[in-house]
Every structure is written in C-alpha cells, then in structure tokens.
Amino acid sequence: MPDSAAPFLQPGVxxxxxxxxxxxxxxxxxxxxxRGKGDADDYMLAGRNIGLALxxxxxxxxxxxxxxxxxAPEFGYKTGLWGMFSYALAGLGLIxxxxxxxxxxxxxxxxxxxxxxxxxxxxRPAWCVFMVITAVYTxxxxxxQAMGAGLLLQxxxxxxxxxGMVVVLGVATxxxxxxxxxxxxxxxxxxxxxxxxxxxxxxxxxxxxxPMPEVHAALSLEHPDRLDLLLPxxxxxxxNSALFSMGEVFHNNIxxxxxxxxxxxxxxxxxxLGGLAWMSVPMVTGxxxxxxxxxxxxxxxxxxxxxxxxxxxLGAGGAALVFVVVFASLTSTLDSLLASTADLLAEDxxxxxxxPQATDLQLKQAARLMVLGLAVVTLAxxxxxxxxxxxxxxxxxxxxASTVWPVACGLYWRxxxxxxxIIAMLSGSAVGLTAYGLIAPYCAAVFSAAVSxxxxxxxxxxxxxxxxxxxxxxxx
Amino acid sequence: MHSAVMxxxxxxxxxxxxLIFALGAVVTLAxxxxxxxxHLYWQHRDSRxxx
Amino acid sequence: xxxxVPMVATLIDSTWFTIVLAGSQLALVMSVVVLxxxxxxxxxxxxxx
Numbered sequence: 001m002p003d004s005a006a007p008f009l010q011p012g013v014x015x016x017x018x019x020x021x022x023x024x025x026x027x028x029x030x031x032x033x034x035r036g037k038g039d040a041d042d043y044m045l046a047g048r049n050i051g052l053a054l055x056x057x058x059x060x061x062x063x064x065x066x067x068x069x070x071x072a073p074e075f076g077y078k079t080g081l082w083g084m085f086s087y088a089l090a091g092l093g094l095i096x097x098x099x100x101x102x103x104x105x106x107x108x109x110x111x112x113x114x115x116x117x118x119x120x121x122x123x124r125p126a127w128c129v130f131m132v133i134t135a136v137y138t139x140x141x142x143x144x145q146a147m148g149a150g151l152l153l154q155x156x157x158x159x160x161x162x163x164g165m166v167v168v169l170g171v172a173t174x175x176x177x178x179x180x181x182x183x184x185x186x187x188x189x190x191x192x193x194x195x196x197x198x199x200x201x202x203x204x205x206x207x208x209x210x211p212m213p214e215v216h217a218a219l220s221l222e223h224p225d226r227l228d229l230l231l232p233x234x235x236x237x238x239x240n241s242a243l244f245s246m247g248e249v250f251h252n253n254i255x256x257x258x259x260x261x262x263x264x265x266x267x268x269x270x271x272x273l274g275g276l277a278w279m280s281v282p283m284v285t286g287x288x289x290x291x292x293x294x295x296x297x298x299x300x301x302x303x304x305x306x307x308x309x310x311x312x313x314l315g316a317g318g319a320a321l322v323f324v325v326v327f328a329s330l331t332s333t334l335d336s337l338l339a340s341t342a343d344l345l346a347e348d349x350x351x352x353x354x355x356p357q358a359t360d361l362q363l364k365q366a367a368r369l370m371v372l373g374l375a376v377v378t379l380a381x382x383x384x385x386x387x388x389x390x391x392x393x394x395x396x397x398x399x400x401a402s403t404v405w406p407v408a409c410g411l412y413w414r415x416x417x418x419x420x421x422i423i424a425m426l427s428g429s430a431v432g433l434t435a436y437g438l439i440a441p442y443c444a445a446v447f448s449a450a451v452s453x454x455x456x457x458x459x460x461x462x463x464x465x466x467x468x469x470x471x472x473x474x475x476x
Numbered sequence: 477m478h479s480a481v482m483x484x485x486x487x488x489x490x491x492x493x494x495l496i497f498a499l500g501a502v503v504t505l506a507x508x509x510x511x512x513x514x515h516l517y518w519q520h521r522d523s524r525x526x527x
Numbered sequence: 528x529x530x531x532v533p534m535v536a537t538l539i540d541s542t543w544f545t546i547v548l549a550g551s552q553l554a555l556v557m558s559v560v561v562l563x564x565x566x567x568x569x570x571x572x573x574x575x576x
Contacts, residue, residue: 035576051574053566060558081539081547096508099515106522182576189566196559203552212545220538227538232493239500246507263574277558283551290548404507412514439492446500453503 007158008311008319014157017323022171025331028190029175029183036182040364043180044112044343045261050185052266052273055258058185059094059274061192061332062254064281066148069199069322069329072282073306076289080219080226082234084286086241093245094275100250101259102268103411107472114256114407115348120472121410122418129425131348133403134251137396138341139381142374144393145337146382149330156307156323161385168327172334173375177368181261181343184335191332196277198321202310203284206291209313218294226290237442240397244445247400250407253344254336342370397445398436402428404449405456413460414467420459428452 007014036042050058068087075083108117114134119127146165153164175183207215219226228234249255259267285306292305297312299305310318346367351358358366406421432448439447539547569575 047576050576051565051569053562053569054575056565057562081544092504096511099511103515103518106518193559193562196555196562200552200555200559203555207548207552212548213541216541216544224538227544229537229539232489235497236493238497239504242504243500243507273558273561276554277562280551280554280558283547284555287548287551405510408507408511408514412510412518439496443496443500446496446503449507450499450503453506 007156008307009157009316009323011158013316013320014153014159014323017320018167018171018327021324021327021331022167025171025187026175026178029179029187031179032182032186033175033179040360040367041112042182043364044339044347044367045257046181046185048261049263050261050266051263052270054185054189055262055266055270056273056277057192058188058336059255059258059270060277061188061195061328062258062336063091063094063274063278063333064192064195064329065333066145066152066326066330068278068281069195069285069325070152070303070306072285073289073292073309074303075282076226076286077293077302077305078289079231079233079237080223080290081229082231082238084283084289086234086238087282087286088279089238089242090245090282091275091279092242093247093249094255094271094278096246097249097255098268098271098275100408100411101255101262101271102264104256104259105262105264105267107411107469108260108474110474111260111472112257112347113344114251114253115344116352116474117256117407117410117472119348119352120474121416121467122406122421126406126418126422126425127348129422130251130403133399133425133429134253134344137248137252137400138337139377140393140396142334142337142341142378143382145330145334146378147386149334150382150385152326152330155301155304156319156326162383165382166379168330169334169375169379172331173338173371176335176338177371180367181257181339184339185261187335188332191328194328195325195332196281198325199281199284202306202313202318202321203288205313206288206309210291210295215291215294219290222296223293226293236440240442240445243401243404243449244397246404247397247402247445247449251400251403253340257340257343338371338374341374342367345370345374394441395433395436395444398432398448399429401432401445401448402426402452405453409456409460414469415460415464416456416467417460417463417465419463420456423459424452424455427455 036047041048072084072087075087104111104117111117115127115131118130146169149168150161150165153159153168154161175187216227225231262270288309289305292299292309297305297308299308307319307322310322314321346363350366351363355362402425406424409416410421428448428451431451432444435447436444566575
C-alpha cells in the first residue's frame with residue numbers, strides 16, 4: 001500500500017487494540033510463567049506435560065504466520081485453486097512429523113532440542129552443518145516476521161514502519177522473556193482461537209454476499225485459468241510447498257520443543273490435528289482472494305486483498321478484525337521463534353559446547369539473555385525496510401529440505417550413516433540453491449529433498465552403521 | 477469438470493512444470509512411505525517387547 | 528524448443544468448486560469446535576497443563 005494512501009483502520013483504534021492485546025498477552029504470560037518449578041527445564045519446556053488442546057493450538061498458531069493471512073489470499077487471487085491447494089500442502093509438514101514426534105518422545109525422554117538429536121545421532125561435524133542451516137533459516141524467518149509486522153501495521157493503520165515493528169517484536173519479547181515456554185504456549189491457545197474464529201466470520205460473510213456459484217460463474221467468464229487444475233504455474237509450486245514445509249518442521253527447534261513440551265500420549269495426535277486445522281486457513285483466506293477477483297475489486301497491492309475485502313464487507317469493523325488476526329498471527333509466530341531459538345542456543349552452544357559445568361540457574365539465565373539478544377539482532381537486521389521479503393524465505397527451502405531424510409532416517413534406521421547425513425545436507429542444499437537460481441525459486445525444495453534422499457539411501461545402504469538408539473537417552 | 481482450450485503455452489514450460497510436478501510427487505510419496513514403514517516397524521517391535 | 532501449443536485445461540465445475548470452498552470453511556469451524564471441546568474435557572480433568 002502506498003505510504004500516502006488512507007489506512008484501513010484509524011490509528012487511534014489501532015493503538016487501542018495494540019494496547020489491549022499487549023497488556024493481555026504480557027499479563028497472561030507473566031502469570032503462566034509463575035507456574036511450575038521455575039527451573040531451566042520448566043522455562044524451556046513448560047513442564048514436559050502439556051495436554052492435547054494446548055499442544056494442538058500452539059502448533060497451529062505458530063504455523064499461522066503473517067504470510068498465511070496475507071500471502072495465501074494473494075496466491076488465490078493470482079493462481080486460483082492451485083495456489084490455494086499448494087499453500088495448504090504446507091500442512092503436510094506438521095502431519096508427517098506426527099509419527100516422528102512420537103518416536104522422538106520415546107527415544108529422548110530427557111531431550112531438549114533438535115540439535116541434541118543431531119549431535120547424539122550423527123556427531124559434532126553433522127551438528128555444525130545442521131546448525132548453519134537452522135541459523136540461516138531461523139534468522140530469515142525472524143526477519144520476515146519482524147519486517148512483516150512493520151509493513152502490515154503500516155498498511156493497515158498507518159503506523160510508522162519502525163514503530164509497528166518495535167511494538168510487535170517488543171510485546172512478543174516481553175512475555176516470552178518473563179514467562180518462557182508456558183507463556184508462549186498459553187498465549188498461542190488464545191491467539192489460535194482468535195485467528196480461526198475471525199477468519200471464519202469474514203469468510204462466511206463474504207460468501208453470504210457473493211454466493212459460490214456466482215463467484216464461479218464470474219471466474220469462468222473472465223479468469224478461467226484460476227479454476228484450471230492443470231495450470232503449469234500451479235503444478236510447479238505444488239510439491240515444493242509440501243517439501244519446504246517438511247524441511248522447516250523436521251529440522252527446526254520450534255517443533256522439536258513442542259514435542260519435548262507435550263505429554264507423550266498426545267504428541268502424535270496434536271501434530272495431526274494441528275496440521276489439519278492449519279490447512280483450512282490458507283484455503284479459506286485463498287478463497288477470499290477469489291471473491292475479490294470475481295468482484296473486480298480495486299487493489300493498490302495484491303497482498304492487501306484480505307484487508308480490502310474485510311473492510312469492504314464490514315467497514316471499520318472488518319478492518320479491526322483483520323488487524324487483530326494479523327497481530328495475533330505475528331506475535332504467535334514470533335514468540336515461538338524467540339523461545340525455541342533461544343533454547344537451542346542456550347542448550348547446544350552455551351551449555352553443551354562452551355560451559356558444560358553451568359548450573360541450572362545459569363542455563364535459565366542464558367536462555368533469557370538469548371531471547372533478548374535475538375530480539376535485538378532481529379530488530380537491527382530488519383531496520384532497513386525491504387519490500388520483497390517473502391522471496392528471502394524461499395531460498396531457505398533449498399537448505400531446510402535437505403534435512404528431511406537425514407532427520408527421519410536417523411530416527412528410524414539404525415544403519416543411517418553419519419557421513420551420508422553430512423553429504424546429504426550439503427549436496428541437497430547445493431543442488432537446491434542451483435535449481436533456485438537456474439530453474440525457478442519454486443522448485444528449490446523439490447531438488448534439494450530429492451538429492452538428499454538419494455544420498456542418504458545410497459550412503460546408508462553401502463556403508464551402514466549399527467547405531468544404538470539407547471545412546472539418545474542422554475540425561476538432562 | 478470440463479475441458480477448455482486455454483491460452484497458448486510453450487512446450488518447454490509445460491514439460492518442465494510436469495516434470496517437476498512428477499519429481500515432487502515421487503519424492504513426497506517416497507518420504508511418506510519411509511516414515512510410515514519406520515513408524516509401523518518400531519510400533520510393532522515395541523508392542524512385541526511390551527507383550 | 529519453444530513452440531507455442533494450445534493448452535487443454537481442466538476446469539473445476541461449479542458443484543466441486545462449492546464443495547471445496549464450503550468444505551474448507553466447515554473444516555475451519557470444526558477445528559475451533561474440536562479444539563474447545565478437547566480443552567473443556569482436559570480442563571474438567573485438570574489435564575490442560
């Protein structure tokens with residue numbers, strides 16, 4: 001949205017909403033953070049016993065980012081049904097991680113991070129490669145969310161880019177800092193309900209005004225390619241979304257920390273339910289993009305199609321709904337990123353690498369400092385405004401997709417070879433990045449996963465290990 | 477569903493998109509099979525030991 | 528080779544279009560209902576956290 005255009009929501013109303021929700025998240029976060037034993041394990045993993053409701057909600061909320069609410073409608077608008085399907089296929093990452101989650105819980109009852117697994121399963125050299133991949137991805141993810149916060153709040157309510165970014169990042173940092181993983185998971189539960197309920201309200205109202213057969217008729221006449229199930233652009237991006245999401249979920253500590261935080265009896269179900277629940281979000285928001293297209297709605301920027309439709313349907317109320325949804329999406333993802341990445345750095349780098357003699361209190365303090373440090377670094381890197389930030393994340397698909405087979409094989413195959421894992425991650429990343437540059441950004445994850453899988457299978461068959469899974473039961 | 481003749485498209489573009497779609501489908505399917513087999517193997521083994 | 532060829536497309540019809548879109552909205556609503564139901568049962572048994 002051009003800087004000079006009128007905001008969807010009056011700044012005064014927007015500020016009121018920000019203050020209300022900021023106070024709510026911070027107060028709840030501090031209150032929930034006071035539960036439990038207060039040790040490092042509790043701060044990082046919320047007691048290792050959260051139930052199905054909280055576990056499902058935190059997965060779903062963490063996976064709904066600013067992109068899900070704004071990019072998915074853009075996909076629907078530009079690529080139609082295949083755009084929506086392709087985006088929704090990213091839910092496969094959560095669903096396919098479900099059996100792995102159960103296996104992780106069984107093998108590593110005292111585990112804390114994804115880095116713990118890679119170090120114990122494949123050794124320090126593999127851990128180094130893995131940490132580089134996760135660092136690049138996580139930093140990119142943090143930056144896109146922080147930048148997204150600045151850009152979206154500016155577009156929706158006229159906030160200055162930097163002010164919006166500082167507010168969203170600041171709120172998420174505060175309650176994560178004081179409340180740890182309990183604060184993150186507790187607020188995620190409320191944020192996930194907010195997101196789903198408000199999206200459903202906008203969607204139902206949109207199709208009451210513009211029935212589906214009418215939308216179909218309008219699209220058939222003027223934009224039939226949006227209804228095409230063999231659209232080449234759609235075919236190209238479809239499986240990339242699935243494999244990119246698998247790479248993100250299988251390797252990143254956001255999802256591993258949920259595994260360790262959840263009760264064993266619910267962990268597998270929560271990933272399946274969370275994935276299924278999430279898949280409905282891009283389908284619904286994507287369909288709103290189709291309605292906007294069928295109505296020939298005037299758009300200054302295509303990624304504003306969701307707020308424009310909501311404001312068109314419901315006026316200022318609709319704009320307020322969108323603001324709340326976007327604010328909830330951003331904070332629910334940022335808090336998870338900050339908490340889990342801080343835990344990874346504190347456990348893997350500070351404790352296991354630099355100071356193995358650190359006390360429990362020192363570890364907890366380190367985790368807290370990492371939360372703050374990450375927030376400051378994110379703010380600094382995101383300070384210059386970059387408009388094309390969604391594409392920043394796409395190239396990380398080449399890196400993270402290379403970890404899918406090494407992680408999964410490492411959990412199930414005794415013979416999974418550590419050298420093969422290192423070569424799989426490196427070669428997969430290299431081929432994926434090459435495909436990104438020479439073919440298309442939307443196929444990087446496909447090529448990366450394909451090469452990584454091949455190397456892992458051949459390497460483990462030709463030079464099989466005989467790994468003892470009991471070695472993963474490292475005491476906390 | 478019905479078919480319609482759409483705007484033209486180069487052979488290259490169509491071929492590439494279908495090839496990459498097929499590759500992506502194969503890799504995704506292989507990953508699913510690997511995970512399901514691993515999960516069932518260890519579940520069966522663990523239940524035998526427990527029983 | 529870059530020869531232009533007419534491309535035959537497969538367009539989804541109105542019935543399936545409605546089923547897909549309505550189905551996704553139903554799935555979203557059911558997600559909320561199921562999540563709240565699970566939370567309620569767990570809260571009754573003190574098993575939320």
